[in-house]
Amino acid sequence: MSPTPSKPDNPFAQMIQSARKIVAFTGAGISTAAGIPDFRGPNGLYATGAYDPDLVFEIGYFRKxxxxxxxxxxxxxxxxxxxQPTFTHYFLARLEKEGRLRGIxxxxxxxxxxxxxxARIIEVHGSFWRAACIECSRFRKEKATLEWWDKAMxxxxxxxxxxxPHCSGVVKPxxxxYNEPVKGMELAESWVRDCDLLLVLGSSLTVFPAAFLPQLCRSPILIVNKGEVSFAPDRNHIFIREDLDIFFKNIADYIDSQL
Ligand SMILES: [Zn+2]
Incomplete structure (x- = not known):
């Protein structure tokens, strides 16, 4: 019988494998990897000059x-x-299906x-996934797919x-x-307080609520980002400056090699 070649240890994969209540916090970095440039960057949608960045998400202006x-x-x-979603997006969905990840x-x-x-996602800044009439309560669209938006617009x-379709009022995703409260913070806070591993992915942790949520966590925090991250040094915090997809492909390879 030939000896089984030993595989190099991957401590981060082992952390993920042994966790059962992982919470992932994701920021713009996971989307830029998918091909969505920073709105305000040189290739961003604001660079076209077709809309005023200060007014486009202004609720009073939107109503008029x-x-x-x-x-x-x-x-x-x-x-x-x-x-398309990135490898990291799919990997997080896999962790949820395997019962390791509580939510994103x-x-x-x-x-x-x-x-x-x-399935379990808290979108603190909302999303285009739902829409509703701002005038009446009769129109609400759940699971507003890209195809639905395309056709509707x-x-x-x-x-x-x-x-x-009922009152001709404007539908808002x-x-x-700006100036609207972020969503789901109470639930997000309870998830972070109760998790056994917090993944912070693609966020520089500089603005609310990103800067605030990790402070509630009493478990290890694994921070992965290509750029600089601002956080107070703590023995529970591990910062890996790496491309998200490369990092999680290595994790997935390691986990799959154990099966
Ligand atoms: Zn209406």
Whole structure:
């Protein structure tokens, strides 16, 4: 009998394998890897000059002039149709199906976690995955797919502004605009307090609520980001400066080699 070749240890894979209540917090970095450039960056949607970055997510302006937001949405949905969830999105969905991951808290509005098959997602800034009429309570769209948005914006009598079939009021996606409260924080906080491993992925941890949530965690925190991350040094915090997909492909290879 020949000896089994020993595989190099992967301590991070072992952390994930032994955890049962992982919570993942994801920021813009996981979406830029999918091909969504930072809105404000040189290749971002704002660079076209077609919409004013200060007004596009301003709720008062939206109520009076929804056209600008919908011009942005039309371009954003067209962009989303060209991209797919990343390996990391799919890996998190796999961890949930295996009963290791309790849920995902994300700042992203692109619904890529939904598309990857994750079920328990808190979108603190909302997303395009739901929509509702801002005038009446009769119109609500759940699971608003890219195809639904495309059709709704193209075929609307006020195209690209989507209007309510009952009252002709403006339909607003469930995206958090400036000065609107973030969503699901109470639940997000309870998840983080109760998790046995917190993954912080693609976030620089500089703005609320990213900067705040990890402070509630009493378990190990694994932070993976390509760029700099701001956090107070703590023996429970491990920061890995690496590409997310490369990091999780290594983890997946290790886990699969154990099966
Ligand atoms: Zn309505």
């Amino acid at each position: 002039h929804p056209e600008m937001f919908y011009r942005f949405s039309f371009d954003f949905i067209a962009l989303l149709k060209t991209i 808290i994300t700042q992203n509005i692109d619904a890529l976690h939904h598309r990857a098959g994750s 193209t075929e609307s009598p006020r195209a690209p502004v989507v209007v309510c 469930d995206v958090v605009f």
